[in-house]
Amino acid sequence: MTDTVTLDPHRNVPGVRRPGFAQTLRAEWIKFWSVRSTVWSIVALVVLGAGLTVLVCATSADDLADGSAGEAAGSFITWGMTIAQITAIVLGSLVVTSEYGTGMIRATLTATPHHGRVLAAKALVLTGTLFVVGTVTAVLGYLGGNWFLEREGIGLALGDEGVLRSLLGSGLYMAGIGLFAAAVGLLVRHTAAALAIVLALILVIGNMVVLLPGAWGEWATKLMPGNAGGVVATPVSFNPDLLDPWVGFGVFCAEVAAVLLVGYVVFRRRDA
Amino acid sequence: MIEARGLTKRYGDRTAVDGISFTVQPGRVTGFLGPNGAGKSTTMRMLLGLDRPTAGTVTVNGRSYADFPAPLRQVGALLEARALHPGRSARDHLRWMAASNGLPVRRVDEVLDMVGLTDVAGQRVGRFSLGMGQRLGIAVALLGDPPVVVLDEPVNGLDPEGIRWVRTLTRQLATEGRTVFLSSHLMSEMALTADHLVVIGRGRILADCSMSQFIADHAASYVRVASPQRGEVADLLRAQGLDVAVHGEELHVQGLDAAAVGELVGRNGLLLHELTLVRSSLEDAFMTLTAASVEYSAREQTPAGALR
Ligand SMILES: Nc1ncnc2c1ncn2[C@@H]1O[C@H](COP(=O)(O)OP(=O)(O)OP(=O)(O)O)[C@@H](O)[C@H]1O
Numbered sequence A: 001m002t003d004t005v006t007l008d009p010h011r012n013v014p015g016v017r018r019p020g021f022a023q024t025l026r027a028e029w030i031k032f033w034s035v036r037s038t039v040w041s042i043v044a045l046v047v048l049g050a051g052l053t054v055l056v057c058a059t060s061a062d063d064l065a066d067g068s069a070g071e072a073a074g075s076f077i078t079w080g081m082t083i084a085q086i087t088a089i090v091l092g093s094l095v096v097t098s099e100y101g102t103g104m105i106r107a108t109l110t111a112t113p114h115h116g117r118v119l120a121a122k123a124l125v126l127t128g129t130l131f132v133v134g135t136v137t138a139v140l141g142y143l144g145g146n147w148f149l150e151r152e153g154i155g156l157a158l159g160d161e162g163v164l165r166s167l168l169g170s171g172l173y174m175a176g177i178g179l180f181a182a183a184v185g186l187l188v189r190h191t192a193a194a195l196a197i198v199l200a201l202i203l204v205i206g207n208m209v210v211l212l213p214g215a216w217g218e219w220a221t222k223l224m225p226g227n228a229g230g231v232v233a234t235p236v237s238f239n240p241d242l243l244d245p246w247v248g249f250g251v252f253c254a255e256v257a258a259v260l261l262v263g264y265v266v267f268r269r270r271d272a
Numbered sequence B: 001m002i003e004a005r006g007l008t009k010r011y012g013d014r015t016a017v018d019g020i021s022f023t024v025q026p027g028r029v030t031g032f033l034g035p036n037g038a039g040k041s042t043t044m045r046m047l048l049g050l051d052r053p054t055a056g057t058v059t060v061n062g063r064s065y066a067d068f069p070a071p072l073r074q075v076g077a078l079l080e081a082r083a084l085h086p087g088r089s090a091r092d093h094l095r096w097m098a099a100s101n102g103l104p105v106r107r108v109d110e111v112l113d114m115v116g117l118t119d120v121a122g123q124r125v126g127r128f129s130l131g132m133g134q135r136l137g138i139a140v141a142l143l144g145d146p147p148v149v150v151l152d153e154p155v156n157g158l159d160p161e162g163i164r165w166v167r168t169l170t171r172q173l174a175t176e177g178r179t180v181f182l183s184s185h186l187m188s189e190m191a192l193t194a195d196h197l198v199v200i201g202r203g204r205i206l207a208d209c210s211m212s213q214f215i216a217d218h219a220a221s222y223v224r225v226a227s228p229q230r231g232e233v234a235d236l237l238r239a240q241g242l243d244v245a246v247h248g249e250e251l252h253v254q255g256l257d258a259a260a261v262g263e264l265v266g267r268n269g270l271l272l273h274e275l276t277l278v279r280s281s282l283e284d285a286f287m288t289l290t291a292a293s294v295e296y297s298a299r300e301q302t303p304a305g306a307l308r
């Protein structure tokens, strides 16, 4: 029989000898930007996030100015982000679940058979993009919305309390909520299921736990991921009983990390 | 070289692969055969580290798949199910794969050219025909110019030209000293492509031998004899202890080659109209061997039977 032939795998195709995290990151970056759903989600995020902020500021500036709204202008200046988070959730979930839906995950893991590295690269591409896009969107919304507020003499300066924090916080929250959806995607491996779970948790259950009796309802409301994490993204919260911005964001990060950790364990253990 | 040792995979209480051991040597094409559900794809998925073996090991050149720093340079694989996002273009798919293993971008264009997809490289793969998808899968397998190539049903959906191309390609890869392991249900094609066979049924190894050995062992060839004196010829041959079966006007004789049968008949002054050695095919051998381990077989049923 033929002797074992050892072929130098670099003989015909030169390149990086020991590919590492940088290569995995580059691969995930190419993957991320080469499907239309990414572009559509990001366009939707910007349009909804900035557009709705401008819209609510434009329509309620006079009520805010004469006090008849009973709310602070700071609660409106990043308001669009509460709706824009839906697109961050869609994007985050798709980054994972579209791979399972199409069988792509097998190509991913044959190219890089290191679950942790793949997950870290995916998370970095997703959160990096969402942070930048989220922050830019919040700034656009602020510039547009503030123009209407200033006309009524209630404009907010960047230096005013919480304004700058809420703009960066919007980016942080978008990144966090997207990662949360991706982690849930790892657990359920199905786009519709992941979206249903996360959207229900953030938009429905988060607003209903207040119905729990007494301190239970109070604390459940404070701790629900959308409530805890969302405070950092607005200068003045509509609900004064929520956690302080950075405390809340810390709780939110811990929650995301916990779900991500469980997702990672499941990702490693289950067959692709 | 691929080595499986006691490789086992259970899904719940169903044993898909049942303690198989085999070696796939470099420098030749090894065919992986077995009826539907025999465990071929499962074995290949375990080889690629996608499914975790319940027991046993499978290694490529002595290492587990996950231990290769740049696996695409070591093992090129075409999986059974398409592992593609339909919304991504063929070039983008190859581009991210190349990037993941630190391969240069020019390699993407090389393999696209090799499989004949250059003109449609920018199209979304969701629009690809079955055969185009297979070609892209083969491009993926060749991307890292790997010494080990694993192809699960590579000719599935290819046109005759494509089938011939895969045959030439796999033979050439083996000639270059690479390890080539491929599964297929096309027996005639496998007979032309493979040198060695690993046959499994219900998750167990049924045969692991050379192609010629396999055919010789599992389907006897016979000599077809036609004669105006059929009865006398049959009696004569039976008297020699040969196995003679009557099929209409023909006799099928086993146990002696065509020349010997001809001489025997001639010496006894009988006439012959036809004398042909009929070699049995890989398909015959495969059917004989796997008859007992076919899991999903179609019931033979006539339309009339179905109506009754
Ligand atoms: N993920 C899974 N979960 C449960 N059972 C599975 C799974 N994958 C495969 N099986 C079962 O394992 C057995 C072997 O399947 P496999 O796909 O390996 O067969 P195969 O030889 O490739 O068949 P085919 O020729 O039809 O491609 C089958 O009975 C199949 O139902």
Ligand SMILES: [Mg+2]
Pocket: B040, B041, B042, B080, B152
């Ligand atoms: Mg199969």
